[in-house]
Amino acid sequence: MGRTPKINNMRGRDHWGQCWSAALSGCGIKQGVVYGSTNAHGTDVAENPVSAAEFFATVFNALGIDHQKSYIAPDGRPVTLTPYETKAVKEGLA
Numbered sequence: 001m002g003r004t005p006k007i008n009n010m011r012g013r014d015h016w017g018q019c020w021s022a023a024l025s026g027c028g029i030k031q032g033v034v035y036g037s038t039n040a041h042g043t044d045v046a047e048n049p050v051s052a053a054e055f056f057a058t059v060f061n062a063l064g065i066d067h068q069k070s071y072i073a074p075d076g077r078p079v080t081l082t083p084y085e086t087k088a089v090k091e092g093l094a
Contacts, residue, residue, distance in 0.1 A: 018045055022055065028062035030094045053086045061088040 003013040019038050025031075036048035050058075060067040060081055067086065070078035 016043060018049075019043065024059070024062070024092065028064070028094050030092055033092050035089060035091050050089055051086075053082045054089055057082045057086045058088040058092055062093055 004016060006013065008014050019042060036050060037046045038044060039046045057067045065081070067081040067088075068084065070080055073079045
């Protein structure tokens with residue numbers, strides 16, 4: 001989620017909305033995997049988009065945490081770490 005190269009009207013730079021990167025290592029992460037890509041300008045996802053929920057599901061899975069387990073909030077409603085049916089990116093897991 002880097003910054004755009006153009007200066008906006010507030011004398012700052014905006015964020016790219018759809019593209020961000022992360023480097024993960026250890027604890028169940030497969031070594032040397034590059035997953036997904038952007039277009040030549042880095043402005044849009046070209047292959048294998050990953051949502052924030054899928055990213056966190058992958059991290060939780062690598063750590064051995066069930067991201068779909070329901071916890072009970074103080075008001076009695078069930079809460080999960082990621083939305084129901086969210087899947088981890090298996091290609092990144094050892």
